[in-house]
Amino acid sequence: MKRKVLSMVLATAMAMGLLCGCGGEKEPTTTPVESTEAQEAVEETTTAEGEKVTIRMSYWNSEDTMAAMLAFLAEEVPNVEIEYQFIDNSNYDTIIDTQLSAGEGPDIICESPGSALKHARLGYLAPVDDLAAKYSAAGTSIYSYEGSTYALPGISWFEGIWFNKAIFEENQIELPKTFDEYITVCKKFQEMGITPLAAGLKSWEPMLKNSMAFVSAEYLSTEAGSGFGEDYRNGKVTLDGTWNEYVEKWSEMITSGVYTTDMTGVDHDQALEQFATGGAAMFCSGPWDYEAIMAKNPELQLDMMPFYGTQESDGWLIGGPGCGFAVNEASANKEAAMEVLAAISTIEGQAALWENNQGGSSYLDGAAFDLPEAYTSVAGTLAAGNVYCPWNEWGVAASAHETYGTEMQSYLLGTQDLATTLQNVDTAVAELLAK
């Protein structure tokens, strides 16, 4: 009998436990690092001071990259407590999409241009036109939808070619000024037994950015190519038939052995290691890798050069607004979120944002920062405003840039020709645009 009673009690407890677990608050999303203690602390602050509002901000970069800005906001907007939520880039869009479609989500969302456009179209974002007027059109145009702006551009990101100054100087090699000179430089290094470029082609990113930088320099920045992005997102043109000659020329990177099939067995971190420890003269990346490179080799004489087309120019960098700050239309604390965005949209706010993202530039009118020494050779490129990200112009098909990268891997490995490569990207873009 005792056993019977005990078993009934246990079973009831289990069922109750399960039901309790299934229920609960409607706001289940917290960062992994947020513990119950952190939650209690937030509640304590809110209840003790009565008027402090807690809002949530999500981003795909870690909290370190926003540390100075969060400290600035804590001082500048003392009535708002910001819960910073880091979500890994690989799952960021999926998580945010799910939360927004459920009428929830963070109060301030860091948006890529493609997702900002999608969310604006679905009515998830509040317009930020008044604040957007403080920024240059180059930064806000990609966040505009039907006459309104839905996100404010953060510090720009860019990718160029890091190079080891010592290797260049010791071997008396001049910096190239055109694509052909760049290939010649690479060949000279090869003859000397030095790997010219370290590349982690296990990832789809390096060939995407490298080839698109060449197409930007050679075609998209010209009068003939300036309208390509708009035409492409409107389905009027295709890559196949337009980009072939440029990518064909860029393919000298493959035929001259700068990019090799062996590199598909190397990932980004391994390539970075190879470059940082003097195993290669160059490495394509951006400011986000600066700390990692210098940590591996503090003695390294580091500088960055831009990508070039066949004509001599200031060069081009692949990049654009790193993240657009947007406000969730369904937020219960929209006013507080707008207050935070207003604080970011000041010279001081941009300076705080730049603090942990040095190297990039601000789109806020009047905000300019000194360029660190490691970017000396791209100073002219940045001053000329030659920073461009072609897929930012593709609208809701922007995510197809990943397809471009993977198709380029197949092209490198010789499993398909260039026309097929570009056609496959066109198909992926057409599917996304037809949604």
Add this chain to the structure above:
Amino acid sequence: MELKKKREAGSLGHYFILFILPALIIYLTFSILPFIFTFIYSFTDYTDIKIRNLDFVGLKNYITVLKTPLMKIAIKNSLIYAVVLTGFQVILGLPLAVVLNKKLKSRNLLRAIFFFPAVFSSLIIGYLWNFILSSSDYGLINNMIHQLGFKTINFFTADRALFSVIFTQIWQWTGWAMVIFLANLQGISPELYEAASIDGADERQQFFNITLPLMCPSVKIIVVTGLIGGMKAFDAIYSMTSGGPGNATETVMTVMMKKGISDGFYSVGSAFGVCFFIIVLIVSGFTNKLMSKWSDAIG
């Protein structure tokens, strides 16, 4: 004194509801219900852009699945992955279990060593092998190859990448299969071997005429779970190649994640999920039938 009536199986009356309810609720909520929704969505135009007022589109999504070349690559790769991995698990795990069932001094240590990789997550194993197989000088194998004066071997070309991933998974899961086989081996009566010895059967004959036929139940478990698990491969692929280079190692699950979730084609992803369910059903049904025939033949 009145003797307590012994309760028989199935006579728990209404109590059983209390016991099965928690598991039943979890199963219905997280397995059956999502599947029903997946099935319904597969006939709609549900995307990340259109999340309300869905329209019925008939078999359009299924046609898209069948027409997309990437889907075909994914199904082919998943089948290769499942069959090769399961095959090697049996081919290597069975003799390993037989050897480690013998009275060796180091058998417990060896069993632990062979089982050890199965303790880790496939993601961790993937990242570990990623380093070992890297074509850079920092890759363990290529570093040794270079020191011996040979050229770099790229384990991640379009032709080799899938098999490189499968190799790591064979390394990880053979020990697990070995443990299942060992459990089965220990259940075989020693008298059968004694009788066979008296009849003059040597070790090879004993293996093929006693051990192998009586291993049918464990082989069945390994083959069925291996094939289903292999068809659902995701974590090892994700950590080692992310489906690349190009689309060389895309599997059903990686494509479903990319197309269905990341690109926001929820309805096409759902149709792909339903197709995948049918394929797994056919593969496991066929395997079950085949194994049952073997079981009947030796029974």
